Amino acid sequence: MRITVLTVPDCPNAPVVGDRLDAALGGLEAVIEWIEVTDDAQAARLGMTGSPTVLVDGVDPFATADAPASVSCRLYRRPDGATDGAPSVADLRNALISAVATEDGLALDAVGRAGRGRLTPVTGGLRGMQQAILRHFAATGQAPATPDLAAVAAAHGRTAPEVLAELAVEDFLTLDDEGHVRAAYPFSAVPTHHRVRLTDGTQIWSMCAIDALGIPDMLDTDAVITSADPISGETISITSTDGHMTWQPATAVVYVGRRCCTGPAADVACSALNFFTSRRHARTWAEQHPDHTGRAVDQARAEALGRAIFGHLLTQPRPGREET
Structure with a gap:
């Protein structure tokens, strides 16, 4: 996998995206190259729509429709609606996972949610619920009971069954017929191989x-x-x-x-x-x-x-x- 980072000279967000790429790789092998872009013509030729632009195997995974070539600062939309000068670690990791699957021709779209990854959004109590469930599995080897998750959901003005149902729809976990957690990837509440x-x-x-x-x-x-x-x-x-x-x-x-x-x-x-x-x-x-x-x-x-x-x-x- 080849990662190309396109930046203008002295871009203040270049070190930020470098640090986040290091964190996002998480053991994946990649060749990283840095290219300084000095004018709009070079930006258009290389596929740069603002500094920094990250290309994974020549493709911009964060591209927006009809974005023009540019050497100005680029802003990235975060899950909470705010903007940032570089992609988040989570977004970069999801892009890299998708690239690995494509690179190797592997059928990993289901495992990694079609490149969207297994990390839930922060909004609506989804992240808090996911992490509470995973920590319970890690501590006990079993799934938490739904009533034990009520406080996590209530902190976001929701009920536990409501949040669990949303997580199930998005395939972050599975529920049994009674709405109890049956699995929360990577853990299973029932025996597997x-x-x-x-x-x-x-x-x-x-x-x-x-x-x-x-x-x-x-x-x-x-x-x-x-x-x-x-x-x-x-x-x-x-x-x-x-x-x-x-x-x-x-x-x-x-x-x-x-x-x-x-x-x-x-x-x-x-x-x-x-x-x-x-x-x-x-x-x-x-x-x-x-x-x-x-x-x-x-x-x-x-x-x-x-x-x-x-x-x-x-x-x-x-x-x-x-x-x-």
């Missing part, structure tokens, strides 16, 4: 392999992930220590795919995001499931995807604090 044991002893089910790989970074903790090869039943374990992951067996890979339909990730993607002991087993599984599309990715790519999609969900500012 993927188990994560934290250093404090808490054991949590994850929705899929990529979700499991993102949990240690999201919680900033060591963990042990266990799963089973869908073909052979052999155990696969990944031990995360100080951010470094050790895989057993060393030949293990992750199949990243989705079913040939639309819907929430829980329905169309999670069954196609599995650990395998080898590429051969992943290929065998794919041949047995012609209604799924995707491919096997190596350990480094799978880890990077997990970190990029889930690693920042609890490190972003909570509601009421300024988001950068």
Whole structure:
């Protein structure tokens, strides 16, 4: 992935966007180049619509319709309606996730919400509710009861069922028939093929392999992930220590795919995001499931995807604090 930052000389927002790009990459590999633009003709040739402009593989992910080439300062709209001189870390990360999926030809649109990412908007109590649910899962290994979330929703003049329903519609979580939390990506309240044991002893089910790989970074903790090869039943374990992951067996890979339909990730993607002991087993599984599309990715790519999609969900500012 190539990131190009177009700026005018001495642009005050150039260091800002540089720092935010470093935070947004989160383990993703990229080549970053900086180009100083001095006139409108050069801006038009390079695709610059204000300083700074960020291009990901030659495309401006923040482009607005009919924006002219310009060497003036560029303003970016934040989720709360305010403007900023550079894209937020969350917006940059979402753009990078989308680029990784396109670059590799992976079927990650469902996992990453079509490039929109897994971090909820701040407005309407959505961010506060998401983070409260994730922290409860991390502390207990279980989903919180709906009444336990009432205070979070009430702080925004809403009810817990109302906020939960909105989060479900946008595929940040899933609910059962009675409106209780069944899953909040990356966690599942019901058993799956993927188990994560934290250093404090808490054991949590994850929705899929990529979700499991993102949990240690999201919680900033060591963990042990266990799963089973869908073909052979052999155990696969990944031990995360100080951010470094050790895989057993060393030949293990992750199949990243989705079913040939639309819907929430829980329905169309999670069954196609599995650990395998080898590429051969992943290929065998794919041949047995012609209604799924995707491919096997190596350990480094799978880890990077997990970190990029889930690693920042609890490190972003909570509601009421300024988001950068």
